[in-house]
Amino acid sequence: MNQQLTQEQKLSWKMTQKMSQAIEMLTYNGMELNRFLEDQVSDNPLIHIKPQDTSFASGAIQPELHRSERSVHQYLHDQLLHISIPSNLKSAVEYGIDSIHDDGYLDLSLQEWQEACKINEEETYKLLEILQSLEPAGIGARTLQECITLQLQRQHAPLYVTQIIQENLQDVAEQNLEAISAKYECTIQEAEDAISLIQSCHPRPALQVAPVKQDYIVPDAKIYKDAGQWRFELSSFNQPSISIEESLLNLNTHDTQAKAYIHEKYQHAEWIQTAILKRTINFSKVLEQIVNRQSPFFEKGYPAMRPLRMREIADEADIHVSTVSRAVKNKFVQTPQGIVSLKEFFQTGLQAKGGEETSSQSIKQLIKETIQTESQEKPYSDQALSDRLHREFGIYISRRTVAKYREALHIPSSSKRKKKGSLTT
Structure with a gap:
């Protein structure tokens, strides 16, 4: 009875460990996943990483390598x-x-x-x-x-x-x-x-x-326009694949311990294959929703970014909100607007014309651009900025919220801008 309980506890521990690893794998970007697989190869003689590069198949946009x-x-x-x-x-x-x-x-x-x-x-x-x-x-x-x-x-x-x-x-x-x-x-x-x-x-x-081993940030996907439609493509570097050396399964030996070892490593290799596939599927689901909802950003940049919450993506993709959070963590995409962190696509919003919402990031950008073009002799007060956003863009935002966003941008008040004659001190 005690021996059976011990075996069940070991099995339960292994299952918990695998679930934890699968969850962690979803948070990995391409470089982190490759390092993880390299560690697995050193521990499992049945696993081989298939060769890949950092390019995209379509070649519509060449990925940029950013030193880190x-x-x-x-x-x-x-x-x-x-x-x-x-x-x-x-x-x-x-x-x-x-x-x-x-x-x-x-x-x-x-x-x-x-x-x-x-x-x-x-x-x-x-x-x-x-x-x-x-x-x-x-x-x-x-x-x-x-x-x-x-x-x-x-x-x-x-x-x-x-x-x-x-x-x-x-x-x-x-x-x-x-x-x-x-x-x-x-x-x-x-x-x-x-x-x-x-x-x-x-x-x-x-x-x-600054991860110790990470010298470059490679975009995990690119977003591009093809035949009038916005599409995404995963970098081959982001989705490495492995092969399993099955010949060892037929090893002619009477050593039961060796057979048990090979069987365990084979099961683990199969699990890694499945976990990689599931990671790719979930990451693709999230990217698909981002592409569908943020197309104005890809066309016009940050002022056009729409409000978006992880809960909306989760509901539409039929996955848990924590899965969305892990899928976008530490990952970047190549877009016509440059390399962008996936987390930047998730913004809260304020009501604009027609009941639509405008993202806080977009509003901050509008505030910044408006101040950059103001008269240095008569800079806009927070109330004037609020009125201008309402009049020109149909965005309903209070003076206090304007002040909050302005301070978040580390832009001085109108009186200090007039005194200094610039955005910075």
């Missing part, structure tokens, strides 16, 4: 070039960036930051806000809860989801759906979705920027 050799600190410093920061605080921001640990967490207290840079408490919190607004989401966090909260806020997650991670990390770890549902007055399905969303966040955000 910068450290996370250099990556963050580069972002400061596009942000308006008072000159007396710039060195303090740079000090904060240099204090970021390799995993993305802030490696000093606010008190230490304040004393080291001789700034006051209000300035320190302002600098923390700037630091935590940089990419990737979660950078500059001081705790795991704060790291995940920053990522959830960037995804515009419901308030109760951020409350769950801040107040009930243990329930999330144990996936205690009943306790979460009862405490936050949500359904079991909503509790499950909340946990999936939380689990899709990266606990060490800096690792998304």
Whole structure:
């Protein structure tokens, strides 16, 4: 009885491990998947990776290779070039960036930051806000809860989801759906979705920027127009395939241990083949929906980007929202507008003419472009920007929301723009 229980426990553990690996494989981009398969080859003599390249079959757009050799600190410093920061605080921001640990967490207290840079408490919190607004989401966090909260806020997650991670990390770890549902007055399905969303966040955000072995970012797919229709094509590098050496199955030996070993490796190789196929199918489902819904962006760029939520893609493709989240993670596509992170296609929206919605990314772009063409003597106030968006684009947006988006773009107020005569200080 005990022996049978032990065997069942081992089988259950193997099944759980395989499910976990299959879920993780969906988050891999092409380069990460290839590295994973290389590790499998070294451990399984039956697996062979079929040769592939980084090209696309149709040749409509040649993929670009982007070097990604910068450290996370250099990556963050580069972002400061596009942000308006008072000159007396710039060195303090740079000090904060240099204090970021390799995993993305802030490696000093606010008190230490304040004393080291001789700034006051209000300035320190302002600098923390700037630091935590940089990419990737979660950078500059001081705790795991704060790291995940920053990522959830960037995804515009419901308030109760951020409350769950801040107040009930243990329930999330144990996936205690009943306790979460009862405490936050949500359904079991909503509790499950909340946990999936939380689990899709990266606990060490800096690792998304500069993986040790990753020298290039290769687009995982390209989106192009053919005969008047927008289509997508996966890079062969994104969908590697394996072959299985079946001759070893007929190995003439009486060694039962060797036979059992080969049988186990064969089953594992078959499972990897199936997992790769499932990954390709789910990734293709998500891409198909993005292509269908974001065609204006491919034609006209960011101002035409439509609001889109992962839940909409999940419902249309008949997959779980967590599958969508994993499918777009760390992946890029080549488009007529350049190489774009798949996560950029998911934006919240505001109501425009005819009840349609316009994405927050599009509105930010319109605000930025409007300010760039304004008179330096008479820059637009937030209310004037609100009125102009309503009058010219039919977008209904409050003065307060304009201010929020303007600040997110790190553009000074109209009075400061008039004083400085530019977008930056």
